Amino acid sequence: xxxxxxxxxxxxxxxxxxxxxxxxxxxxxxxxxxxxxxxxxxxxxxxxxxxxxxxxxxxxxxxxxxxxxxxxxxxxxxxxxxxxxxxxxxxxxxxxxxxxxxxxxxx
Numbered sequence: 001x002x003x004x005x006x007x008x009x010x011x012x013x014x015x016x017x018x019x020x021x022x023x024x025x026x027x028x029x030x031x032x033x034x035x036x037x038x039x040x041x042x043x044x045x046x047x048x049x050x051x052x053x054x055x056x057x058x059x060x061x062x063x064x065x066x067x068x069x070x071x072x073x074x075x076x077x078x079x080x081x082x083x084x085x086x087x088x089x090x091x092x093x094x095x096x097x098x099x100x101x102x103x104x105x106x107x
Contacts (some may be wrong), residue, residue, distance in 0.1 A: 017050040
């Protein structure tokens with residue numbers, strides 16, 4: 001009779017992002033979701049999203065150790081590389097893109 005190990009029990013779940021090593025996490029009522037508190041500056045998120053947590057480590061250079069900051073700056077840069085609107089503000093992200101070079105139909 002085999003007793004399942006901890007790793008075997010978690011076989012079907014998604015692997016956790018490495019960014020969580022820099023945060024205190026507490027489980028929320030919905031499975032697989034966590035609140036987050038930065039280990040360096042104590043900033044708190046009601047629900048931690050890995051991309052936002054990576055952004056925080058990349059941009060919060062005063063409290064975050066230099067090696068951690070540099071690493072996540074590279075992660076965020078690589079993630080955003082090639083995006084047309086990398087530096088767009090949130091209010092601009094939902095604007096409709098109109099095509100300017102349309103042909104007119106004439107009889």
